[in-house]
Amino acid sequence: MDRKIYMDHAATTYVKPEVLDEMLPYFTDKFGNPSSIYFYGREAKEAIEMAREKVAAAIGAEPSEIYFTSGGTESDNWAIKGAAFAGKKKGNHIITSAIEHHAVLHTCQYLEKLGFEITYLPVDQYGLINPDDVRRTITDKTLLISIMTANNEIGTIEPISEIGKIAREQGVYFHTDAVQAIGSMDIDVKSLNVDMLSLSGHKFYGPKGIGSLYIKKGVKIDQFMHGGAQERNRRASTENVPGIIGLGKAIELATATMPQRREHLTRLRDRLIKGIMDKIPFVRLNGHPTERLPGNANLSFEFIEGESMLLSLDLKGVAASSGSACTSGSLDPSHVLLAIGLPHEIAHGSLRLTLGDDNTEEDVDYVIEILPDIVERLRQMSPLFAEREGELKNV
Amino acid sequence: MPKEVYLDNSATTAVLPRAVQDMDECFLRSYGNPSSLHQKGIEAERILKHARHIIADSIGADDKSIIFTGSGTEANNLAIQGVAHAYARFGKHLITTSIEHPSVLNTFKALEDEGFSVSYIDADRYGNIDIDDINAAIRDDTVLVSVMYVNNEVGSILPVQDIGQLLKRGDHRIIFHIDAVQAYGKLPLKPLIPFADLMTISAHKIHGPKGIAALYIRDGIRIKPLIYGGGQERDIRSGTENVPGAAGFAAAASVLSSESAGYLSDLKQMLAKGILEAVSNASINGPDVDKGAPHILNISFNGVRGEVLVHALEQEGIYVSTGSACSSRKQKVSHVLKAMGLPTASCESAIRFSLSTLNTQDDIEYTINAVRHIVPSLMRFSRR
Numbered sequence: 092m093d094r095k096i097y098m099d100h101a102a103t104t105y106v107k108p109e110v111l112d113e114m115l116p117y118f119t120d121k122f123g124n125p126s127s128i129y130f131y132g133r134e135a136k137e138a139i140e141m142a143r144e145k146v147a148a149a150i151g152a153e154p155s156e157i158y159f160t161s162g163g164t165e166s167d168n169w170a171i172k173g174a175a176f177a178g179k180k181k182g183n184h185i186i187t188s189a190i191e192h193h194a195v196l197h198t199c200q201y202l203e204k205l206g207f208e209i210t211y212l213p214v215d216q217y218g219l220i221n222p223d224d225v226r227r228t229i230t231d232k233t234l235l236i237s238i239m240t241a242n243n244e245i246g247t248i249e250p251i252s253e254i255g256k257i258a259r260e261q262g263v264y265f266h267t268d269a270v271q272a273i274g275s276m277d278i279d280v281k282s283l284n285v286d287m288l289s290l291s292g293h294k295f296y297g298p299k300g301i302g303s304l305y306i307k308k309g310v311k312i313d314q315f316m317h318g319g320a321q322e323r324n325r326r327a328s329t330e331n332v333p334g335i336i337g338l339g340k341a342i343e344l345a346t347a348t349m350p351q352r353r354e355h356l357t358r359l360r361d362r363l364i365k366g367i368m369d370k371i372p373f374v375r376l377n378g379h380p381t382e383r384l385p386g387n388a389n390l391s392f393e394f395i396e397g398e399s400m401l402l403s404l405d406l407k408g409v410a411a412s413s414g415s416a417c418t419s420g421s422l423d424p425s426h427v428l429l430a431i432g433l434p435h436e437i438a439h440g441s442l443r444l445t446l447g448d449d450n451t452e453e454d455v456d457y458v459i460e461i462l463p464d465i466v467e468r469l470r471q472m473s474p475l476f477a478e479r480e481g482e483l484k485n486v
Numbered sequence: 487m488p489k490e491v492y493l494d495n496s497a498t499t500a501v502l503p504r505a506v507q508d509m510d511e512c513f514l515r516s517y518g519n520p521s522s523l524h525q526k527g528i529e530a531e532r533i534l535k536h537a538r539h540i541i542a543d544s545i546g547a548d549d550k551s552i553i554f555t556g557s558g559t560e561a562n563n564l565a566i567q568g569v570a571h572a573y574a575r576f577g578k579h580l581i582t583t584s585i586e587h588p589s590v591l592n593t594f595k596a597l598e599d600e601g602f603s604v605s606y607i608d609a610d611r612y613g614n615i616d617i618d619d620i621n622a623a624i625r626d627d628t629v630l631v632s633v634m635y636v637n638n639e640v641g642s643i644l645p646v647q648d649i650g651q652l653l654k655r656g657d658h659r660i661i662f663h664i665d666a667v668q669a670y671g672k673l674p675l676k677p678l679i680p681f682a683d684l685m686t687i688s689a690h691k692i693h694g695p696k697g698i699a700a701l702y703i704r705d706g707i708r709i710k711p712l713i714y715g716g717g718q719e720r721d722i723r724s725g726t727e728n729v730p731g732a733a734g735f736a737a738a739a740s741v742l743s744s745e746s747a748g749y750l751s752d753l754k755q756m757l758a759k760g761i762l763e764a765v766s767n768a769s770i771n772g773p774d775v776d777k778g779a780p781h782i783l784n785i786s787f788n789g790v791r792g793e794v795l796v797h798a799l800e801q802e803g804i805y806v807s808t809g810s811a812c813s814s815r816k817q818k819v820s821h822v823l824k825a826m827g828l829p830t831a832s833c834e835s836a837i838r839f840s841l842s843t844l845n846t847q848d849d850i851e852y853t854i855n856a857v858r859h860i861v862p863s864l865m866r867f868s869r870r
Contacts, residue, residue, distance in 0.1 A: 099527075102522050119501055122499065122500040123498065123805075127498075128793065130805075132497075161556025161557070161560065163725075168712070193717070194714065194724060293726060298513060299731070300556060317595070318563070318587070318590075327559045329696055410525065
């Protein structure tokens with residue numbers, strides 16, 4: 092049996108055929124440049140405005156507050172650098188967390204080199220940020236708070252509603268990286284008091300190469316891509332029309348089907364986590380038991396290397412990851428797992444399985460069925476495990 | 487269906503069916519994240535690598551010198567901001583021309599606000615620049631020269647090869663960036679590689695998709711990233727790679743042919759000759775017809791507002807523009823034509839025809855005929 096199971100939806104997703112169908116005409120027939128004044132240009136312009144309305148509707152924003160970018164990383168960079176440079180006169184302090192995506196962390200590190208002060212808030216054992224920590228850290232020099240809506244590795248959902256309230260009370264801009272959250276949880280930027288929000292098409296069955304930044308009306312951030320007057324003169328570049336259309340359709344679909352998706356993914360996730368933990372000893376669940384993304388299962392298996400587990404799973408047709416895709420190539424353990432207090436050796440033995448609309452109960456059962464043997468085999472090769480077994484026998 | 491003639495290929499082009507096919511594959515099946523370790527990731531990585539190779543090959547560069555970006559605008563921003571910031575301690579003087587694309591000009595303006603000093607070299611009435619002016623502008627603290635190869639509005643070919651040679655001869659190292667977006671696929675770029683340190687090319691001007699472009703970066707040139715994050719693209723441009731975009735870009739690049747220049751040039755000369763014969767008020771802006779880029783023809787129709795003519799031609803199914811698409815929604819006159827010293831009346835009556843290899847002689851004849859009967863009627867209208 093040549094089984095192929097994709098359980099890495101947090102890294103990227105396929106494009107849904109109904110999304111692609113809407114994009115296709117804009118490659119060939121309706122290919123105009125939206126800045127052109129003739130029909131093809133106007134047609135493209137109208138189409139991107141409709142997509143803008145869809146994105147706005149999905150997060151409770153006004154269409155004029157939605158700006159298209161090349162992806163979540165660009166959105167994060169724009170929000171953070173833009174707010175930092177625009178706010179230089181007010182202060183130089185930014186608050187973020189230790190478990191943000193690298194698009195946020197590395198941008199903050201760059202700003203540190205330029206003289207900005209960054210507070211990286213710690214998280215508890217579940218990956219939760221304490222809103223009181225945010226409140227305590229704010230000074231009169233604080234320009235921006237950037238806290239992710241939900242973590243990409245361990246799936247923990249952060250208390251951004253409370254953080255938003257604090258930010259609003261203190262008059263500090265609040266940016267949230269919602270790349271992993273869109274399509275999996277309700278987000279309303281107005282009630283959450285969010286000033287800026289990043290999202291990315293390819294995490295919810297839209298195309299790669301397109302994302303969006305919500306910028307609340309009146310929020311002042313510097314421009315970052317200079318050129319033509321596109322995106323209300325705030326983000327230059329010929330608009331990626333098919334990408335924008337795809338993003339609009341994908342977010343509309345993701346929002347419309349959210350209740351079913353949440354139900355489906357939560358059921359599969361819980362079955363997966365329970366199945367694995369029941370069958371395999373020395374396993375711990377990373378992230379919060381309940382405040383977590385419906386599709387995220389992140390587990391640490393003591394005594395083994397996550398990468399070996401990935402390769403074994405891959406040979407059995409299961410695509411998974413050890414952390415975020417971006418750091419897959421690196422040998423350092425995940426900064427997120429270290430931040431929740433995992434020792435290096437346990438962080439190394441982590442497996443992230445992220446479920447998607449296409450996954451079934453059979454997929455989950457298949458993983459539960461094959462994983463114990465894989466773990467067992469890898470543990471037999473592990474000197475640490477032998478030691479541990481020895482200890483247990485001696486007791 | 488009434489005849490349609492699309493002559494605005496410098497604004498954007500239709501994506502080749504073959505490119506769409508390759509992208510489809512990436513959207514639906516090879517959709518992995520190239521950074522992932524599993525088969526889906528490896529498959530995506532392989533597609534990306536292959537695309538990079540084809541694109542590198544199309545300009546005679548090494549694969550590893552190609553960095554994918556989200557647009558030509560981003561590539562220009564990355565090149566100029568990236569070099570200015572990386573080399574600021576060696577000097578803060580930069581040189582460009584006054585007829586660059588807005589993504590170059592506005593980036594330099596932003597750098598001026600940061601304290602950099604920029605020399606803008608003026609163009610002559612043909613839309614060309616004098617290399618002596620560049621030479622004269624060079625100072626001890628000059629770190630970057632950025633010049634476009636082909637002007638997007640009038641099609642003039644700027645002497646980038648000579649500039650490259652000049653910079654190589656200089657006493658100190660000056661980094662040279664070429665915006666080759668309009669030249670790519672029309673003029674050979676390979677001869678520039680020995681002189682260029684950075685070069686921008688974009689997919690959607692060569693029948694590839696929007697949302698993907700590339701910056702050539704010569705080995706050894708340091709550049710500060712514009713976008714930080716996961717460290718993709720050799721740590722120069724973070725963000726999950728746009729694999730379908732890269733695949734579509736490569737499909738379009740792989741069918742570029744050195745023969746297209748001759749074909750385009752014939753069409754352009756036919757169009758110019760036909761229009762000049764058909765109406766009495768037409769005059770060519772920019773280089774002589776046989777001198778400029780083979781695909782861009784800019785003509786002023788004296789006494790007719792460009793925008794009015796764009797709409798009148800649209801009624802006949804002909805799509806052209808008044809200048810670059812980026813500025814066509816703004817009411818102001820083209821900075822390029824103004825820099826060339828054209829009188830305001832000529833600027834306001836200018837039309838850009840831009841060709842692609844998908845255009846035919848039939849398209850050109852149809853356009854000449856349309857101009858022949860539309861322009862005189864608009865002139866009568868404008869006199870009243």
